[in-house]
Amino acid sequence: MAPTLSTAQFGDPAQVTEFVVNKGNGVKGLSETGIKALPDQYIQPFEERLINKFVNETDEAIPVIDMSNPDESRVAEAICDAAEKWGFFQVINHGVPLEVLDNVKAATHRFFNLPVEEKSKFTKENSLSTNVRFGTSFSPRAEKALEWKDYLSLFFVSEAEATQFWPDVCRNEALEYMNKSKKMVRKLLEYLGKNLNVKELDETKESLFMGSIRVNLNYYPICPNPDLTVGVGRHSDVSALTILLQDQIGGLHVRSLASGNWVHVPPVPGSFVINIGDAMQIMSNGRYKSVEHRVLANGSNNRISVPIFVNPKPESVIGPLPEVTANGEEPIYRNVVYSDYVRYFFKKAHDGKKTVDFAKI
Numbered sequence: 001m002a003p004t005l006s007t008a009q010f011g012d013p014a015q016v017t018e019f020v021v022n023k024g025n026g027v028k029g030l031s032e033t034g035i036k037a038l039p040d041q042y043i044q045p046f047e048e049r050l051i052n053k054f055v056n057e058t059d060e061a062i063p064v065i066d067m068s069n070p071d072e073s074r075v076a077e078a079i080c081d082a083a084e085k086w087g088f089f090q091v092i093n094h095g096v097p098l099e100v101l102d103n104v105k106a107a108t109h110r111f112f113n114l115p116v117e118e119k120s121k122f123t124k125e126n127s128l129s130t131n132v133r134f135g136t137s138f139s140p141r142a143e144k145a146l147e148w149k150d151y152l153s154l155f156f157v158s159e160a161e162a163t164q165f166w167p168d169v170c171r172n173e174a175l176e177y178m179n180k181s182k183k184m185v186r187k188l189l190e191y192l193g194k195n196l197n198v199k200e201l202d203e204t205k206e207s208l209f210m211g212s213i214r215v216n217l218n219y220y221p222i223c224p225n226p227d228l229t230v231g232v233g234r235h236s237d238v239s240a241l242t243i244l245l246q247d248q249i250g251g252l253h254v255r256s257l258a259s260g261n262w263v264h265v266p267p268v269p270g271s272f273v274i275n276i277g278d279a280m281q282i283m284s285n286g287r288y289k290s291v292e293h294r295v296l297a298n299g300s301n302n303r304i305s306v307p308i309f310v311n312p313k314p315e316s317v318i319g320p321l322p323e324v325t326a327n328g329e330e331p332i333y334r335n336v337v338y339s340d341y342v343r344y345f346f347k348k349a350h351d352g353k354k355t356v357d358f359a360k361i
């Protein structure tokens with residue numbers, strides 16, 4: 001049965017917050033009440049709305065790279081070039097079975113379709129593990145305007161921990177998705193590393209580039225006034241690399257480094273969207289770019305996406321790699337403990353590219 005909220009309550013911000021954030025109905029629950037107007041706390045300031053005139057629908061597009069090209073050096077070159085010029089690209093023929101992608105998408109719908117009592121078992125207040133968190137928006141306590149998105153965030157510690165604490169309806173599919181993507185992730189990191197003079201992904205580099213993994217299941221329900229709000233506000237990821245699976249709805253936009261325009265990332269069936277995160281920007285001393293991106297809200301379709309955030313270990317100290325600065329290049333970032341960096345990111349609202357200033361010299 002659809003959750004209820006009376007007409008009078010729609011107009012009261014405190015009641016909406018209670019229903020969406022505290023009671024765990026999320027924006028999916030709000031959407032399913034049949035709400036006709038966007039509650040005030042979701043109205044973004046004018047400059048944060050993605051209005052059509054800022055969106056380049058014509059000539060700019062992020063590269064789509066075929067990983068099955070037998071000329072591996074061409075694949076590596078295309079990936080490194082995209083990481084430097086766009087910070088974003090899509091990959092096709094990546095070797096991850098399409099069935100695995102379909103299964104995790106179905107599992108995402110299964111989780112969000114659970115009754116609120118079931119999903120609420122995974123809110124920060126109720127979850128039996130700090131590594132499993134069901135929530136809404138990004139950081140509701142820190143945000144002036146909320147985002148039209150619910151999420152389940154799963155930080156991987158071990159198969160045993162996942163078996164114990166991840167929700168039954170999506171655990172196996174999320175684990176399989178993560179495990180089956182690892183080979184592709186290693187390949188991407190090997191290509192990116194070689195271009196930085198990192199000869200091999202040994203234990204130290206593996207721990208820096210892919211020492212911890214977080215899988216998020218994102219749900220963007222139908223929004224009554226999509227032009228006034230956002231699904232996700234402008235941000236760069238704090239990961240080393242993000243692997244994103246999106247469905248066929250669309251809405252992800254990336255800021256072009258060349259023009260400053262917002263460029264749509266069109267859904268390509270069977271593809272992954274890959275982006276460089278802040279940790280890789282820092283370790284590459286700014287050679288690879290973690291680029292601002294955001295997601296539009298949608299007035300007619302529910303949308304899901306499933307990012308895998310590939311990160312340093314929380315306790316790792318990250319800074320420009322010695323391989324990068326060996327030639328005398330001046331470091332532009334200081335060394336920071338990765339968990340301090342991530343904590344700084346999570347404690348404020350999304351603010352574009354500002355997180356990386358935390359590590360600037």
Ligand SMILES: COc1cc(/C=C/C(=O)SCCNC(=O)CCNC(=O)[C@H](O)C(C)(C)COP(=O)(O)OP(=O)(O)OC[C@H]2O[C@@H](n3cnc4c(N)ncnc43)[C@H](O)[C@@H]2OP(=O)(O)O)ccc1O
Nearest residue numbers: 130138153212214232237238239309311314339342343346
């Ligand atoms: C959710 O919407 C998002 C998410 C993103 C994410 C982009 C990424 O790049 S995620 C990759 C981040 N890297 C890692 O998770 C690996 C390293 N992890 C760690 O170092 C730690 O787990 C930690 C994240 C630092 C948390 O440590 P700890 O201080 O022990 O834990 P907490 O007290 O639970 O958290 C502190 C504070 O952080 C917020 N928070 C924690 N986890 C999440 C989460 N999964 N999603 C959202 N917020 C989270 C939370 O506000 C906590 O404060 P409280 O006030 O709630 O106590 C990009 C865009 C999105 O829209």
Ligand SMILES: O=C(O)CCC(=O)C(=O)O
Nearest residue numbers: 218232246252295305307
């Ligand atoms: O849903 C998307 O397309 C992107 C989501 C995103 O940027 C994130 O979760 O960090």
Ligand SMILES: [Fe+2]
Nearest residue numbers: 235236237293
């Ligand atoms: Fe992101």
